[in-house]
Amino acid sequence: DQQVKQNSPSLSVQEGRISILNCDYTNSMFDYFLWYKKYPAEGPTFLISISSIKDKNEDGRFTVFLNKSAKHLSLHIVPSQPGDSAVYFCAASERQTGANNLFFGTGTRLTVIP
């Protein structure tokens, strides 16, 4: 069973606009969430994370929002740039239980059109 879900396989956005990538999870024990970006022929690269004690974390053009009641998080990229075109994975872990393996979604392919 997929505990982390990314229901949009792909997203296209014009350069300079906002990109919003969504992620849902089912396991209420998840307390730490991460976004990774993956280019072809490379491993996933860490982008940004958020703890369940927060509802927002910002790092430059990237902001992650967490809605615990809805078990939903989103990644906002503003402004979007062509170099942001990649596959984005949402991941979650249960830090409080000491388990720190990551559960990943299936990814969303973002294409930023110049």
Place this chain on the structure above:
Amino acid sequence: DAGVTQSPTHLIKTRGQQVTLRCSPKSGHDTVSWYQQALGQGPQFIFQYYEEEERQRGNFPDRFSGHQFPNYSSELNVNALLLGDSALYLCASKHGGAADTQYFGPGTRLTVL
């Protein structure tokens, strides 16, 4: 500062064979995890090694085994290969027992014919 490195980059095997994949963690990291990423899927956790012992294991059969060496590098071994084992195998490292962010290597693409 070298990141996570993996070898080989690509590998082709036939059903029933055995394979060994290798990983060197990022400098300063002592914990290594292995993930399998099938085509069109997200990475799935295989197991994690810390202090040369398997600390945690995902839902993978015993055909998947591993090892961590005193220098923190790690190997993933898969016996009796099946067609379904074809995937990108990713190694990730982090520091110690703290639940820090994991950093991934470029992966090894395994094809089983």
